[in-house]
Amino acid sequence: MSLNQVLDAVKKLYNDAELNHVLTGWNVDLYVPRHQMAILTLKGRRCESSVNRFYASLFKLVDMKHSDGSLKPIILWDGPIPLTMEDLEAASRWGVYVVSSRQLQLLKEVEAGENVKTVNGKANIVKPLKNPRIGRQKAKLIEAELLNVLSKEPLSLPEAIHLLKDKAPPKSIYWILRRLHRQGKILTLVRSSKTIYGTSMSQLPLALMKAPSKELLKAKRLNEAYQLIVRRGALTAKEVADILGYPERLVIADLVKLKDKGLLKRVKTDGKTVKWITVKQP
Structure with a gap:
């Protein structure tokens, strides 16, 4: 489905929808005045440019909402949404709905004033591979090595990536750390722009020295x-x-x-x- 087809589908739902409308100095792809819904459309696979376009659109919609508090800002993605849950949580914090073109029925919930977090929690997102490019056996070996290293000293993600750069790609290390954390095998000792991971809270003083507030x-x-x-x-x-x-x-x-x-x-x-x-x- 092309973006034009997505917009046509929305227009069928809302007869008063206006294409290429200008709100508070910004252009929106579609505006539904009856329900005060401002819609920006996006498409693309999971990549850095898609994420950048998402945050640029998020910024525009937040600025519009700042000018008009009654506005319902929506990012409408063509197809499954290639974002992480962290990205959707950021949108929820800023009060922006994120809806897939495959779930246009969610627009009815937006129209009814449903909570942003509730709607975004139903988003059809593309699930990332937990360990891209490496096999299960190799992932287990890396897990064991990470646990061994983290039991001796806390590490940030960049440090873990540097330590294992010859054994696995950065994304694999990232997802392995996430899985270990989810399983409770490692802890987040410090949360900042540089999160520090460890295996025991007794490592906290060292972690605090490594991470600025x-x-x-x-x-x-x-x-x-x-x-x-x-x-x-x-x-x-x-x-x-x-x-x-x-x-x-x-x-x-x-x-x-x-x-x-x-x-x-x-x-x-x-x-x-x-x-x-x-x-x-x-």
């Missing part, structure tokens, strides 16, 4: 982004992310926070490119 890291990012825009002038979120080396979705959230603090504002430089500039202080 989440608030400290966030404050550092905010300051770096603000100072960069002060020095360079108008920049897009992608440019800020590329220069500072942070994920674009994190940078977008930081820029919005700086905007809420009255330090930055968003401008359109050529009619459509959104850039961020500093607000002149009185």
Whole structure:
């Protein structure tokens, strides 16, 4: 099913739906005024660009909802949704519905004002392979090695990946760690931008020394982004992310926070490119 077919299917459900509607300065693919539903459509397989487009759409819808609290923002994905549960949880926290084109009946729940988390919990997502590219036997060997290492010292995911880089691809190590954690064989000692894993809470002091606090890291990012825009002038979120080396979705959230603090504002430089500039202080 193409995106046009998806939009046509939605229009059959809602006769008053308007294509390419403009809301609070943003274009939406479909707007249903009767139920105040703003819909952005996406398609694509599981890859970095799909995730980036998802978070860019999420940012737009959050900004619209910030301007109009009664709006019901929806990301409508063509086919199964190639996102993780963490991505859907992020959407739920920001009040954005995520619906697959194969589950258009969920739009009725959105229309009725159903809880965002409840609707997103029913999303038809693509289940990732737990151990891509490696066999079950090899995965068990890596599990045993990880448990042995973690019993001696706590490690972050990047450290575990570096340690086992010659034995398994990064995604495999990530999913093995997730499975071990889910089974209760390892613990999350510290949660921050760099999660530290271990096997015993007695390792916590060492883990704390290895991981900076989440608030400290966030404050550092905010300051770096603000100072960069002060020095360079108008920049897009992608440019800020590329220069500072942070994920674009994190940078977008930081820029919005700086905007809420009255330090930055968003401008359109050529009619459509959104850039961020500093607000002149009185």
